[in-house]
Structures are given as structure tokens and as C-alpha cells.
Amino acid sequence: MKILSSYSIKGGVGKTALAVNLAFALREAGRRTLLLDLDPQGAATFYFRVANAEKFRMRDAGSLAEGLRRNIRESDFPGLDIIPSNLGYRHFDILLDGMAKRRRQLRKVLEEFKPDYDVILMDCPPNITLLSENVFRASDAILVPVIPTVLSRRTLEQLAGFFRDEDLPGGMLRPFFSMVQKRNRMHREIMDDLPAAYPGFLKTVIPFSADVEKMGLHRMPLLAYSRASTAAMAYRALCDEILCLAGP
Amino acid sequence: MGGGVHGKESVRLTLPGELGPERLREEWDVDIHPQESQALAFWDTFEWGLWFGGHVLYSSGGVYRLCAREGGWVGAVLCEERAGTGQRFWRDFETGAMRSRLEGMLGLRGLAPVAEGIFRLRRCDVRNGTGKIVCRLEWASVSPGKRGDGDLFHSCRVMPLLGYEAEAARVVEHLVRRGARTSGDGPVEVLLRHAGRVPRRYTLRPVFALETDTPAREAVGRIVLAILEIAERNVPGIVNDFDTEFLHDYRICLRKVRSLLSLVKDVYPAEETRRMRKILVDLARQTNRLRDLDVYLLAREEYLGLLPLVLRPALFGMFEDFSAEREREVRRAISKMRAASTRRHLREVEEYFSGETPHEPSPAAGLQVGPLVFRRIYKRYLKIRGIAAGIGAETPDEAVHRLRIECKKLRYLMEFFAELIPKEEGSAMLRLLRRLQNRLGEFNDALVQQRSLMNYWERKRSGSGVALGVGGLVAVLYRRQQQARSLIDEELEGFCGGSTAQAFKHAFKLPVPHPQRK
Numbered sequence: 001m002k003i004l005s006s007y008s009i010k011g012g013v014g015k016t017a018l019a020v021n022l023a024f025a026l027r028e029a030g031r032r033t034l035l036l037d038l039d040p041q042g043a044a045t046f047y048f049r050v051a052n053a054e055k056f057r058m059r060d061a062g063s064l065a066e067g068l069r070r071n072i073r074e075s076d077f078p079g080l081d082i083i084p085s086n087l088g089y090r091h092f093d094i095l096l097d098g099m100a101k102r103r104r105q106l107r108k109v110l111e112e113f114k115p116d117y118d119v120i121l122m123d124c125p126p127n128i129t130l131l132s133e134n135v136f137r138a139s140d141a142i143l144v145p146v147i148p149t150v151l152s153r154r155t156l157e158q159l160a161g162f163f164r165d166e167d168l169p170g171g172m173l174r175p176f177f178s179m180v181q182k183r184n185r186m187h188r189e190i191m192d193d194l195p196a197a198y199p200g201f202l203k204t205v206i207p208f209s210a211d212v213e214k215m216g217l218h219r220m221p222l223l224a225y226s227r228a229s230t231a232a233m234a235y236r237a238l239c240d241e242i243l244c245l246a247g248p
Numbered sequence: 249m250g251g252g253v254h255g256k257e258s259v260r261l262t263l264p265g266e267l268g269p270e271r272l273r274e275e276w277d278v279d280i281h282p283q284e285s286q287a288l289a290f291w292d293t294f295e296w297g298l299w300f301g302g303h304v305l306y307s308s309g310g311v312y313r314l315c316a317r318e319g320g321w322v323g324a325v326l327c328e329e330r331a332g333t334g335q336r337f338w339r340d341f342e343t344g345a346m347r348s349r350l351e352g353m354l355g356l357r358g359l360a361p362v363a364e365g366i367f368r369l370r371r372c373d374v375r376n377g378t379g380k381i382v383c384r385l386e387w388a389s390v391s392p393g394k395r396g397d398g399d400l401f402h403s404c405r406v407m408p409l410l411g412y413e414a415e416a417a418r419v420v421e422h423l424v425r426r427g428a429r430t431s432g433d434g435p436v437e438v439l440l441r442h443a444g445r446v447p448r449r450y451t452l453r454p455v456f457a458l459e460t461d462t463p464a465r466e467a468v469g470r471i472v473l474a475i476l477e478i479a480e481r482n483v484p485g486i487v488n489d490f491d492t493e494f495l496h497d498y499r500i501c502l503r504k505v506r507s508l509l510s511l512v513k514d515v516y517p518a519e520e521t522r523r524m525r526k527i528l529v530d531l532a533r534q535t536n537r538l539r540d541l542d543v544y545l546l547a548r549e550e551y552l553g554l555l556p557l558v559l560r561p562a563l564f565g566m567f568e569d570f571s572a573e574r575e576r577e578v579r580r581a582i583s584k585m586r587a588a589s590t591r592r593h594l595r596e597v598e599e600y601f602s603g604e605t606p607h608e609p610s611p612a613a614g615l616q617v618g619p620l621v622f623r624r625i626y627k628r629y630l631k632i633r634g635i636a637a638g639i640g641a642e643t644p645d646e647a648v649h650r651l652r653i654e655c656k657k658l659r660y661l662m663e664f665f666a667e668l669i670p671k672e673e674g675s676a677m678l679r680l681l682r683r684l685q686n687r688l689g690e691f692n693d694a695l696v697q698q699r700s701l702m703n704y705w706e707r708k709r710s711g712s713g714v715a716l717g718v719g720g721l722v723a724v725l726y727r728r729q730q731q732a733r734s735l736i737d738e739e740l741e742g743f744c745g746g747s748t749a750q751a752f753k754h755a756f757k758l759p760v761p762h763p764q765r766k
Contacts, residue, residue: 048380049378049379049380050380051378051380071411072410072411073409073410073411073412074409074410074411074412076373076381076409081410219378219379
């Protein structure tokens with residue numbers, strides 16, 4: 001089982017669009033996939049027409065894994081399940097804080113889902129908290145959408161800096177260009193030089209697309225309603241690239 | 249998907265014909281997908297090996313699918329294979345998964361169609377207020393294979409999506425309120441019944457409902473009739489040459505009845521009993537050669553495997569000869585089996601034991617079957633011990649053969665009257681007996697096969713290549729015979745040794761004096 005996360009310190013970079021469409025592409029590739037929506041905004045949850053998760057009470061669940069398990073919902077697409085967002089996840093930090101090895105708890109919890117899934121994909125909130133740190137330590141790869149702009153470059157540098165400071169393996173960071181407009185000169189320039197600074201930079205580029213924005217209307221992944229669009233094909237290519245990295 | 253998360257169960261409902269998925273639109277958004285229609289032929293063996301093995305095999309559009317059986321419903325597809333027609337035995341399939349699964353359930357049995365049906369399926373998705381699918385439905389109607397026949401069965405399978413079980417339960421409730429039922433036969437059961445077929449356990453060892461004080465003649469008559477009935481059930485399969493096991497079982501039945509009549513003497517008048525046994529011997533003789541050929545041909549691969557690769561082709565001709573002879577022999581046997589005289593003889597034996605035929609009195613007719621049989625079992629056991637005591641390394645094969653025959657008689661006795669023997673003790677004794685019989689059987693088979701190979705060679709005298717092949721095989725079989733012989737002693741010790749002897753004595757030696765003969 002591989003654990004992937006879709007993460008960025010900056011909001012509005014295509015993080016949830018990645019999580020939703022990558023999850024869909026993974027199940028199309030035959031991987032039993034669990035999408036864990038950790039973002040309290042719950043956009044991924046919304047796209048799959050799933051209601052928010054029940055209030056999470058550790059007392060009732062007995063364990064964190066059991067609490068998550070109870071909230072698993074089967075999506076409309078066989079092979080893809082989702083644990084919906086829950087405002088209560090903001091208490092995860094407090095919950096994790098009270099545990100031994102508090103920075104590594106999440107990995108241990110997610111390992112319990114190994115018999116049921118080939119991939120767990122987490123859609124993360126745009127901040128750095130104890131939960132984010134757990135996500136970093138739980139993940140086999142952290143996928144970071146980067147819009148080729150100065151501000152995005154800066155947040156990527158911040159993230160890399162955090163990894164260095166906290167002795168996290170920087171190789172797990174897998175940035176890729178998102179919402180790219182090829183006709184934008186600044187986009188082109190940043191795309192020319194940024195990857196050189198990050199050995200893990202993925203080659204696939206996700207173009208800016210109005211089709212992606214319509215996901216909110218359709219309430220389903222782009223790949224489900226516009227299979228042949230350029231952006232859909234890009235997500236599928238990204239999925240292939242990630243599967244090649246991750247092994248079978 | 250497996251594992252703990254996805255263990256959810258679907259609910260199968262039997263529906264009244266007029267209840268369609270449209271009715272769910274009263275409460276839910278329902279996507280109804282276009283109807284799919286499939287003609288399915290279901291397959292099983294004479295023994296219902298698949299059905300009782302918990303499986304269903306059907307073919308449709310040239311594809312065979314082996315599925316789990318869930319009651320009378322077709323469950324999950326376990327494996328499938330695209331195949332032409334004429335698939336009868338497990339080895340006629342090509343994929344490893346299909347072959348290995350079928351081999352265990354079919355053995356030497358052939359597959360025959362048991363029912364046909366046309367399944368019309370409408371898949372539906374039920375959505376909640378936000379448009380999320382909460383359960384999927386399979387709406388099915390089943391009609392028999394022939395055109396123009398009406399529907400026999402309507403059903404709906406409600407498959408909840410994980411996390412939406414409560415909504416699915418509401419869908420089930422909604423349908424139940426409108427006449428759906430959660431119990432009742434499934435579509436396969438309904439089709440089988442329509443075709444006049446009921447899966448029935450097949451055994452060569454039926455229950456005869458005997459009591460220890462059942463009069464001996466009544467008990468023996470009941471056993472004979474039950475076994476003859478099994479023999480009769482096998483006749484159509486022999487006449488159609490469907491698989492080798494029909495003949496095998498038919499012959500076992502005849503032998504068992506014959507054996508029973510000699511094992512419990514004096515229950516019927518001696519002269520008539522002799523006549524019945526003679527009829528049974530003659531009936532069996534009609535198919536002696538055919539059974540021999542079946543045995544050789546079934547062992548073809550095993551025989552070839554005993555020889556080095558270079559010698560194997562030498563035997564191809566022999567097996568071709570056997571095959572050709574079998575063709576002739578099967579035609580001969582079929583015409584014999586179909587002949588009025590065979591039918592008449594079988595009927596004559598049946599009528600004799602039917603209980604309606606008046607018989608002369610005989611010494612043991614009215615005795616209680618329990619004590620009578622126990623005495624005979626114990627006597628037989630002592631006889632085996634006697635023979636066994638005289639068996640050493642130098643004893644001629646003939647004595648071993650006698651031992652084998654006596655063991656077989658004891659086995660039959662213990663099986664016929666198994667209901668009267670305490671279960672635990674009986675099965676422990678039978679286990680030891682079976683082990684001994686297996687060794688004796690191996691010894692005997694190796695001996696008989698050598699003789700028959702030599703006979704073949706005597707008759708053919710063809711080419712030195714064949715001589716090498718046959719000679720090689722005879723040498724291997726001789727070695728096998730010797731090995732079996734050396735192992736017999738070991739098994740004899742177990743079966744005739746102190747603790748088993750004690751067990752036989754305890755179970756079968758009766759304290760009562762021998763009853764007065766009338």
C-alpha cells in the first residue's frame with residue numbers, strides 16, 4: 001500500500017483538483033483507492049456528493065483507525081472510497097498531541113487499512129501543523145501543485161526549508177506544475193528554471209482549464225464527465241508518472 | 249475488494265411480477281440502465297458435484313462461468329473461460345483456474361446441462377437527495393429457455409454502497425411493503441424445478457433405516473432393493489456412455505448385492521439365493537471387459553509417466569488398441585444393457601426381494617438382524633486374523649488374494665450394517681481396514697496389470713519397440729507389487745494386532761448363546 005498526499009502551503013493551486021482526479025485515475029488503473037479528505041473546507045467531499053463525516057469522537061470509536069473506518073463512504077465509482085471531511089479534524093492536532101510518537105501516529109493508523117486498499121491519498125489543508133507533520137511522515141510521496149508564479153515558487157521554497165529544518169527527507173517532495181497557461185511568459189520562464197532546483201520535480205504539467213472549474217457544477221471528478229479533455233489526459237499522465245515512481 | 253472494510257452484504261428479494269424499479273421513484277432518484285438479456289445454460293454432474301460443492305456453472309455466449317452458489321442464487325464469478333462446445337470433463341477446459349477448481353468437484357464425472365433460462369437484467373442506481381448513489385440494484389426476470397414461455401421468477405438484488413447501508417435498508421423496506429419477500433427459492437432453484445430436476449445427494453452407501461431387532465429377511469430385502477435402485481439409476485448413463493463412473497457404480501452395486509447374499513446366508517431359501525446370485529454374476533459379466541478397458545485408459549497418463557520418455561511412444565499403439573477395443577466393447581455392452589433380457593433379469597431380482605413375493609421359510613429369516621450380523625462380522629474378522637497369521641514373506645500370492653477378498657467381505661458387512669454399529673468404534677475399525685485394503689488393492693492391481701500386459705503382448709507379438717515398452721512397464725509394476733507386499737505386513741499388524749482385536753471382540757462378540765435354529 002502506498003500513501004500519497006496532495007499538499008501545498010498556498011491555497012487555490014489545484015490541490016483538491018489533483019486529489020479528486022488522481023484518486024479517480026488510480027482506480028481506473030486498477031488500484032483500490034481511499035481518498036482521505038483532511039481539509040476542513042471539504043471540497044473533495046463535496047465533489048463526490050458525500051455528506052460530511054459524522055462528528056469524530058475518540059471516546060466512541062475506541063481508536064483513531066476505527067473512527068476513520070466508520071466514516072468510509074463508497075463513492076459512485078467502484079474501487080474508490082472516501083473518508084469525508086469533518087470540521088472535527090481540526091482537533092486531530094490535539095488528539096495526536098496526546099499520543100506517544102505524536103509525529104508518526106498517522107502512518108501507524110493508516111497502515112491498518114493495508115488489506116483493503118492499494119493507495120491512500122490525502123487531501124491536506126494548506127497549513128503547517130502537527131497534522132501536516134504527521135502527513136509528511138506518513139506519506140511515501142508528497143505531491144505539491146505549483147502554479148508557475150513567483151508567489152508559488154516562494155511557498156515551495158518555504159516548504160523545502162521546513163523539510164530541511166525538521167530533518168524530513170526532501171526527496172519525498174514531488175512538486176509539479178499546475179494550472180499552467182502556456183501563453184503566459186512568466187509561467188514559461190519559471191517552468192524553465194524551477195525544476196532544476198528540485199530533483200523530485202515531476203515532468204507532467206497540468207494545464208489551466210475551465211473544465212476543471214466545472215467540477216463544482218457536475219459534482220464529480222473531471223475524468224468522470226470529460227474523459228478526453230486536455231486536463232483529464234494530463235491527470236491520467238500524472239497518475240502514470242506517479243505509479244512509475246511508486247512501483248507496482 | 250476483500251478485507252474488513254468491504255464485507256457488506258447484498259439483499260436478495262423475490263418480487264411480485266408487477267413490481268418494477270419505477271416504483272422506487274416515489275422516494276428516490278433512480279437511474280435505470282438499459283435491459284440486458286442473456287440465455288444461460290446451467291451444468292452439473294450426475295452426482296450434483298458442483299451444486300453440493302457450493303458452486304454454479306453456467307455457459308452463455310460461448311463463455312463458461314464458475315460462480316459461488318448462494319442458496320438458489322448465482323453468486324460471485326470465481327473464474328471464467330471462453331470455450332467451444334463439448335466441454336464435458338474438467339480436463340476439457342484450458343485455464344488453470346477452471347481446471348483446478350473443477351477437478352476437485354467433478355473427479356471422473358462428466359458435465360451435463362441441467363437447466364436453461366433467459367435472464368433479463370436491468371441495473372439501477374438509487375440516488376439520495378444530493379445525487380449520491382446509495383445503492384445499486386439488479387432487477388432480474390427469469391424465463392425458461394424456450395421461446396414463448398412466461399416469466400418464472402422476478403427478483404431484485406439490493407447492493408448497498410459502503411457507508412450507505414441505512415439508505416439501502418430503506419429501499420428494501422420500501423420494496424417489502426410492496427410485496428417483495430426476503431426468503432424463498434432463488435432463480436436457479438426455480439429453473440431446476442421447472443426442468444424437473446432436484447439436486448439430490450448421491451451415495452453408494454444410503455441409509456437403510458435398520459434397527460437391531462429388524463427381522464433379518466426384512467433388513468436384507470431393504471438393503472438389496474436400495475442398492476438395486478442405485479444400480480438402476482446408473483443405467484441411462486451407461487447406455488449413453490456419458491462417463492466411466494456410471495458403469496463403475498453399477499458394477500459395484502451388483503457386486504454388493506451378490507456379496508450381501510453370500511454374507512448373510514440362510515436369510516432367504518438357499519436354492520433361490522443361489523439363482524439370484526447367478527443372475528447378478530451374469531449381469532456383471534456383460535461389462536467385465538469394458539470396465540477393464542476403462543481402468544487401463546484412465547491410467548494412460550500414469551502408465552506413460554512410469555516409463556522414460558524414449559519408451560513412451562512404444563505404448564501409444566497399445567492404448568490406441570485399447571481405445572479401439574473399448575469402442576467395440578461399449579457398443580456391445582450398450583446393446584446388452586438395452587436388451588429385454590437384461591431388463592427382465594434386473595426386474596426379476598427386484599421383484600424377488602420386493603417383500604411382496606412369498607418365500608419359503610429359511611433358518612435365519614426371522615432372527616434379529618443386529619445379533620446375526622454382529623456374529624458374522626466377528627467370525628469374518630477372526631477368519632482374516634487366521635489368514636493373516638499364516639502370511640509371511642514366502643507366502644504365495646494366492647493367500648494374499650484370499651486375504652483381500654475376505655477384507656472386502658468384512659468391509660461390505662460393516663458398511664451395510666453401519667447404522668447398527670457404534671459410530672466411533674466402527675469408524676476407527678473401518679479406518680484401519682481401509683488402510684489394509686488400500687495396500688492389498690495396490691498389490692493386487694499391480695499383479696493384475698502385469699498379467700494383462702503380458703496377455704496383450706502374447707496376443708500382439710508386435711515389434712521390439714512395443715516389447716521394450718511393455719517389458720519396462722511390467723518391471724515397474726512388479727517393483728510396485730513387491731513394495732505393496734512389504735507394506736501389507738505393517739497394516740496387518742495394525743488391523744489384527746491386540747488393541748484392534750480387543751475392539752472387535754468388545755463391539756461384536758455377543759455374550760448370548762447361539763440361538764436355536766428353527
